[in-house]
């Protein structure tokens with residue numbers, strides 16, 4: 580085994596080698612290396628450092644391995660890559676190795692240390708939302724700690740929408756999916772969180788997940804790290820399936836610009852569904868960006884980038900906002916709690932897609948065609 584210095588990377592040997600010997604074909608897709616104007620932080624650069632560290636050719640120290648946190652987990656490089664190389668997944672395993680070696684950056688180590696207090700805060704925030712859950716329901720709902728902790732009013736609207744569209748009661752899952760610990764590199768805490776979440780969903784037929792980041796974690800990372808759970812249904816699928824219950828044309832004439840969240844789009848492959856929902860509300864397709872769908876821009880909010888590289892995260896958001904303004908502005912619509920937080924922190928008018936639908940349904944409760 581060539582990659583024995585960082586054993587978690589051994590299964591990724593072929594993926595790493597493809598990057599190391601590649602003429603950087605995904606270079607332009609990486610929002611982090613673009614705003615930092617750094618070859619080292621390109622997908623090729625980060626994968627090369629990981630490869631040489633895993634071979635023992637460069638030290639596995641803080642200076643080399645911190646590059647794994649220069650990634651928003653946007654999957655943009657994968658979509659540009661002929662091999663569909665899973666760069667983000669490899670970099671998340673580099674984070675786990677760095678965390679285990681005690682060389683993770685201090686800012687992300689703090690995120691890992693605060694896991695328990697985040698859980699307590701999440702439970703308290705959920706109890707204040709009072710969604711009237713049903714203990715023995717066949718559906719579990721995972722809201723996502725970012726909605727509950729940072730956007731309680733949005734969360735309240737979304738849970739009212741879930742009650743309306745799911746038709747039956749649901750069990751509101753009280754524990755976090757664990758994603759912040761995973762992104763910090765703390766796999767042990769992540770798996771413990773994941774097992775707690777899966778246990779709370781035991782016996783249900785499906786788990787409806789509101790935040791697409793949590794949905795990616797539960798449908799893709801849980802199985803990769805050996806955690807079994809009931810089937811995951813992203814909430815956008817529920818909303819899309821019930822399109823005829825959403826009032827038509829109630830937002831006609833409003834200037835709404837859809838921005839594909841990385842986790843919903845490239846992560847879960849949901850591009851048409853949010854556009855159809857917005858088209859239903861508007862009576863016309865939403866406005867957009869030059870680069871959309873598989874090649875859409877990133878909000879800079881993912882995978883702890885705002886913690887590890889705050890300036891890069893801000894600049895990535897600002898670039899997207901600058902294009903939004905050049906195209907005539909209006910309101911940015913997203914479907915991801917962390918992106919909403921990032922956009923609003925930069926002072927732009929932004930709204931969550933599900934909140935928009937919830938409010939439209941409450942203004943016009945009867946289905947119309």
Ligand code: SF4
Nearest residue numbers: 597598601604605660
């Ligand atoms: S992700 Fe693909 S295109 Fe980008 S450096 Fe790696 S192999 Fe090349």
Ligand code: SF4
Nearest residue numbers: 609650651653654656
């Ligand atoms: S996943 Fe996104 S941020 Fe991470 S290396 Fe690839 S393009 Fe860059």
